[in-house]
Amino acid sequence: MYVPPAFREEDRAALHGVMREARLANLVTATAEGLVATPLPLLLAPEEGPHGTLYGHVARANPQWRLPPLGEAMVLFAGPEAYVSPSWYPSKQEHHRVVPTWNYVAVHAYGPAEFFDDADRLLEVVTRLTDRQERPRAEPWAVSDAPADFIRAQLKGIVGLRLPIARIEGKRKMSQNRGAADRAGVAAGLAASEHAADRAVAALIPG
Template sequence: MYIPPHFAEIRPQILHDLIDQHPLGILITHGAGGLDANHIPFHLLRDQGTLGSLTCHVARSNPVWQQLATGDEVLVVFRAAEAYVSPNWYPSKHETHRQVPTWNYAVVHAHGRVTLRDDERFLRHNLAFLTKRHEAAQPVPWKMGDAPRDYLDAMLKAIVGLEIQITRLEGKFKLSQNKEARDIHSAGEALCDQGDSALGAAMIAVAAGKAQEAG
C-alpha cells in the first residue's frame, strides 16, 4: 500500500483499535486458483505474538480454505470511515483556487501467516468470542446455548477455522494532514454536518493538533 509519511499510522494500539471497531475484514489470498477475496468478521487477539493474531471461520463449502496451506501468507484489509472531500470546504480554495477534490479514509492492512483450524474446540471458542462481543448490545443477547445441541453440532461441522499470526501491520489514516489546519478543520466540520461524523471528528482532532504544534 502506498503510504506518504504524513498519512502513516504506525502505533499498534491505534491499528488494533480500528480492527476491533471495524471487524469485517477482506481476506485476500493467492492460491492455486489465483487471487481471491472474502469478506469475513474477525476476532483480534492483541496479546498473541508481537503484533497479535486474527481468528475467523469460513463455510466448509468455501474453497478458500482448501486452496490454503498452513504457513501461507495472507493479507486482511480493515476499513473504517471514508468520504469524499470537496475543495469548496477549504477556506484557502476561495482565496487561491489552488485545491482539488480528494477522498479521505482510514485503513489497516494486516499481513500474516495462516493456520487452518478444523478442531471443534477452536471453532467453539472462536464462535463464543464473536457471539459475546456482537450480541452484547442486544436487549436479550443470544448465546450458543440457546440453539439445540444437535443443530449447533451440525453448524460446527459446516465451518472451518482460520488463525492468522500477524507479521506486519500497515496503517493509512488519510485525514488531510498535508493541508493547513484551518482547511482540515473546515472540511471536518462539513463532513460532520453531512453525517460523516466519525471521519469529520478525526479531522477536527488532527487540525487541533496541527494548530497546537504551530503555536
C-alpha cells in the same frame, strides 16, 4: 499499501482499535488459481504474538481454505471514510488550486493463514464472535441457547481461521497535509453532513 509519511499510523493500540471497530474484514490470499477474497468478521487476540493474532471462520464450501496460499495472506480492515469537497477549503478562494480527495482509515495485516476444523476450537471462535456482537443487546442471544447437537452439526459446515500477524500497515488520511484553516473547513463541512460516516470522519480531523 501506499502510505505517505504524513498519513502513517504506527501506534499499536490505534491499529488494534481500528481492527476491533471494523465490523467486517476481507481475507485475501494469492493462490495458483488467482486471487481469492472472503469478507468475514474477525476476532483479535492482541496478546498472541508481537502484532496479535486473528481468528475467524469460513464456510467449508468456500474453496479459499483448500487452495494453498502463495506467501502471506492479507486482511483488509476499513475504518471511517468520507469524500472531501474542495469547496470546504478556505484556500480555494485564494488560488483555486484545489481538487477533491477522500479521507479514510485503513489497516492491512499480513501473516500465514492457518485453517482448522477441530470442533472445540471452532465452538470457542463462534462463541466469542457471537458474544461480541450480542453483548450490547438488551437480551443477548448466546450460542448455548441453541441445542448442543444442533450447534455441533452446524460446526461441520465451517472451517476455522487462525492468522498470526507477521506485519501490519496502518494509514490515517485525515487532511494532515492541509493547513489548519483547510482542515477546519473540512471538519465543519463533514460535521454538517446528514451521513453518520461523514460526521465520524469530521471528529478525527486534527485541529
